[in-house]
Amino acid sequence: xxxxxxxxxxxxxxxxxxxxxxxxxxxxxxxxxxxxxxxxxxxxxxxxxxxxxxxxxxxxxxxxxxxxxxxxxxxxxxxxxxxxxxxxxxxxxxxxxxxxxxxxxxxxxxxxxxxxxxxxxxxxxxxxxxxxxxxxxxxxxxxxxxxxxxxxxxxxxxxxxxxxxxxxxxxxxxxxxxxxxxxxxxxxxxxxxxxxxxxxxxxxxxxxxxxxxxxxxxxxxxxxxxxxxxxxxxxxxxxxxxxxxxxxxxxxxxxxxxxxxxxxxxxxxxxxxxxxxxxxxxxxxxxxxxxxxxxxxxxxxxxxxxxxxxxxxxxx
Numbered sequence: 633x634x635x636x637x638x639x640x641x642x643x644x645x646x647x648x649x650x651x652x653x654x655x656x657x658x659x660x661x662x663x664x665x666x667x668x669x670x671x672x673x674x675x676x677x678x679x680x681x682x683x684x685x686x687x688x689x690x691x692x693x694x695x696x697x698x699x700x701x702x703x704x705x706x707x708x709x710x711x712x713x714x715x716x717x718x719x720x721x722x723x724x725x726x727x728x729x730x731x732x733x734x735x736x737x738x739x740x741x742x743x744x745x746x747x748x749x750x751x752x753x754x755x756x757x758x759x760x761x762x763x764x765x766x767x768x769x770x771x772x773x774x775x776x777x778x779x780x781x782x783x784x785x786x787x788x789x790x791x792x793x794x795x796x797x798x799x800x801x802x803x804x805x806x807x808x809x810x811x812x813x814x815x816x817x818x819x820x821x822x823x824x825x826x827x828x829x830x831x832x833x834x835x836x837x838x839x840x841x842x843x844x845x846x847x848x849x850x851x852x853x854x855x856x857x858x859x860x861x862x863x864x865x866x867x868x869x870x871x872x873x874x875x876x877x878x879x880x881x882x883x884x885x886x887x888x889x890x891x892x893x894x895x896x897x898x899x900x901x902x903x904x905x906x907x908x909x910x911x912x913x914x915x916x917x918x919x920x921x922x923x924x925x926x927x928x929x930x931x932x933x934x935x936x937x938x939x940x941x942x943x944x945x946x947x948x
Contacts, residue, residue, distance in 0.1 A: 633754055637767070640756045641774040643740060647715035649679040651737070653730040655722035656686040657898065660828065662721040663688060664790030665742075665764040667697045669718065671782040672772050683712060685728025689869045694827035695789060696782035704730055716740050721764040723749045723918070742767055747909055747918030759920075762802035765790025769810045781818030788819035789828075796875075797825060801922065831869065838867040839876075846877055850944055855880045856887035858936050864890050878902050885943055889936060897935040900925045901943075911946050915939070 635643075644650075652669055654662035666682045673680040682697075685704040692698055704710065710733060717734045719741045724731055731739060741752030744767060746759040761767050765787045772779065791811050795803045798811070815821065831839070845858050855877040859870070870890060878886035885908060888900045899917070901908040901924050908924040915938075917926025928935040 634750065635754050635756055637756050637758075637771060638774055640740060640742065640754065641771060643716070643754065644673070644718075644771075645676075645775065647678070649714035649716075650681075651712045651714045651717045651730070651734050652680055652682045652720065653717060653727050654684060654720050655726040656684075656728045658684055658686060658688050660692065660793030661763045661765055661790040663692050663695055663698070663701075664786040664788070664793070665720045665768050666786075667695050667701070668765060668783050668786035668790065669720065669768050669771075670697060670700075671780065671786070672768070672775065672777050675777055675780070675783075676775065679714070681712070681714075683730050683733075685730050689871060691828050691830060691869060691871065692789075694785070694824055696785045704728065704733065709733075711735065713737075718742065719752060720768070721745070723747070724751045725749060726918070742771070745909075745918055745920060747913050747924070762800075762804060762807050763791045763794035765794070766807055766810055769814075779813065779817035784814040784817035784819040785824065788814035788821070789824055792821070792824065793828070802920070828871070831872075834866055835868045838863055838870075839873060842870070842873055843876060848880075848883075849940060850885075850947060852882040853884045853947055854887065854940070854943055855883040855885075856889060856936070856940075858887075858889045858932060859891060860932055861891040861893065864892060874900055874902055884947065887939065887943075889932070889939065891932040891935075895929055895931055897928045897930065897932055898925065899928060899935075899939060906943075906947055908946075911939075911942050914942055 652666045654666050670680045683702045712734045717737050717739045739752040741755040744761040744764050769787050842857050874888040884904050886902045890898045907921045909919050909921050912919050912924035912926045915926035
């Protein structure tokens with residue numbers, strides 16, 4: 633059931649304990665939103681744990697409280713108990729097994745993905761928000777929480793990463809105002825960007841190898857990096873890889889496809905005009921009009937062929 637942000641704040645205000653979770657393969661917005669909310673709730677005297685059914689890039693060690701995050705994969709049978717599960721930056725089908733390991737608990741869902749399936753008990757959705765972290769910033773305002781450095785670092789990181797450090801078209805004036813307030817509360821943009829940009833020597837070599845897989849198709853409108861498992865297995869991260877093809881002249885849709893294991897490929901897409909959210913949804917994924925992703929359970933070559941067929945049909 634969809635509710636207002638004020639109604640969401642009311643439900644949070646009267647509860648005492650929470651499990652916070654996000655989507656698998658968590659990015660900066662997911663992690664920043666979750667940890668920012670954790671500190672907001674703890675500042676209100678409530679109990680909050682962040683539980684994620686996946687690992688995350690070590691670059692996110694810059695985030696305050698990241699060491700407290702529970703990786704469900706390390707103990708997949710662990711059960712949790714609280715007043716609510718708060719699911720951020722995703723719908724229920726994208727958070728792995730966290731929800732099912734929280735038996736008999738209502739789910740509060742806060743998201744900005746237009747593809748959200750509205751299956752949570754209570755959903756606040758703002759598809760115009762550039763980042764879930766911006767929504768959490770607004771939620772904190774409704775809850776009348778005072779921002780501290782821990783909250784600021786996390787929410788700034790979430791907003792910065794989902795806007796391409798405020799370069800993408802989803803950046804709004806309000807986003808810059810919120811980011812400025814996070815800076816005033818203690819977030820250091822230079823330290824955050826430097827931490828997130830650091831890559832290992834092996835990853836830089838992997839980037840060089842990845843760039844050799846670039847393929848241009850659909851009369852130059854689509855550019856893709858298609859990484860076989862042999863390359864993926866040696867990479868610490870592929871963060872930023874898609875940006876290397878997104879900037880190619882004439883490209884509308886940029887693709888990063890990773891063969892995570894045999895018969896399983898993860899796809900990320902960015903676009904300038906085409907609705908990649910619709911493409912992702914047709915493949916069982918989701919996201920935003922200009923940034924979306926999906927998982928295709930096929931070998932790399934077959935997954936690439938299937939993806940390009942769908943993209944070709946959707947190109948504007």
